[in-house]
Amino acid sequence: MTQIYDRVALIGLGLIASSMFWAMKRNGVAGHVAGYARSAETRDTARRIGLCDTVCDTAIEAVKDADLVVLAVPVGAMGQVAQEIGPHLKPGATLTDVGSVKKQVIEDVAPHVPDTVHFVPAHPLAGTEHSGPESGFATLFDNRWCLIVPSEGSDQGAVDQLGNYWKALGSHIDVMDPDHHDLVLAVTSHCPHLIAYTMVGVADDLRRVTDSEVIKYSAAGFRDFTRIAASDPTMWRDVFLTNKEATLEILGRFTEELFALQRAIRQGDGELLHDYFTRTRAIRRGIIEAGQDTAAPNFGRSR
């Protein structure tokens, strides 16, 4: 048992929040967890499966007396929720979030945070293609990174406590500034998702290759893309709308490189292709050595 906060409130009960709840329970990280979701259906599901010690019908009720309040709603909804709960936050409490974009969230949320409350944005780098209150599981954050992105003037004690909280949920932690966070994530997560969505869309459009063939013969490569492209549409819409600048910059570089490879194919430049494909192998090796993935055959899947 490693209790870090007495009372925690989860605002939003999707994949991340529900996984946080089960991870808190596993290690006794919080004394009491209150939860709130905007949809009555989600709240009913949460009550049915025992997600949260108390499920509240309003966000204001959920954050009452909470020592840690976690905003786990789509990035585009953070500002509005912060405005609603701001006046009801307990003095001395910490407000954090789990959004995939940090600059915009800080801009949207910070104005609504009272001076008596510590605002410490964060982003756990973990997920699956599933969403909703029933998709969470206790081990989601184990050995994954959680990036803590303190806003200007964040209290060091509050930052350290939030770091200890994420460590107690199983994560490694690191501190990063908002601009750099948004660029790193554009490269490692946001652009890959957009590209996967696009490729799956192309396959869907192509009438000569019928849907059933695309599905039936989906080989490694495309199969991975469809998994990525099955992620929550609302979450990803908000990510691209709020991390516009970095995403568009990386996409620009991507198309530039893709055109170079396309030209090499057209011109039959096998040496360029071979050199390029050899270089990308080294990055893969690094990821396996860093323990962020497994080298198991068949893409580590059971079949």
Add this chain to the structure above:
Amino acid sequence: MTQIYDRVALIGLGLIASSMFWAMKRNGVAGHVAGYARSAETRDTARRIGLCDTVCDTAIEAVKDADLVVLAVPVGAMGQVAQEIGPHLKPGATLTDVGSVKKQVIEDVAPHVPDTVHFVPAHPLAGTEHSGPESGFATLFDNRWCLIVPSEGSDQGAVDQLGNYWKALGSHIDVMDPDHHDLVLAVTSHCPHLIAYTMVGVADDLRRVTDSEVIKYSAAGFRDFTRIAASDPTMWRDVFLTNKEATLEILGRFTEELFALQRAIRQGDGELLHDYFTRTRAIRRGIIEAGQDTAAPNFGRSR
């Protein structure tokens, strides 16, 4: 025990051929398997790990008396190997291949096949990002598809026997014509691979996001891309050079769609993005229902 051929020869001893060997041994699909690889190092490894009943020092020696000869070399090397072994194939034997491209392979190989030999091209849709004689395993083809792509005038008995052979290795089989095969594969495999290589290359180029950060914080999405982009460079170079037409066509459609999504991001058109991302989920569901992937959380990986 389901013996389909008495003597089988594997030309090339990489991931596919070595997996074929272990799958043949598992189910007693062949009486005797001879193997050949161009590099002495690969032949030594094969002898050391017991890959093939006999490892031969020349391709000609390996195909002698074989009832089935499997070309399992990069697509760009098929023609040359066929030219070398053609005159030494046993009358009545079947010659097949496992190449990811079919039109070009048929063009390159067919002229070297004697009239007394049945040439039946095929393509097992299975793989991992690993390569070499030690990467094979017996279950690689289980529940995967193998596409049989008969060339003009292929003998029906030979086609049926090769189908039974792949079923004995664990695969489902289907028959397809070469043009359609190359288009379907451009969509489901070749373009996704090129795109993954490109995105990993972009990350590698971007000096502001240091290599270690890309590796350390590689989230779902990018991590899947690096796995795809770790595949054998020679094999993939040959795929793009020999399936040029279909690949370039699909890439053209891909960049067109990507530009549309890019414009939606720039203009803040959340509705277009949300609709697009919702549509792609259906394809994913279809793949899971078709049994070609698992719905396990965390991308089906052990961690």
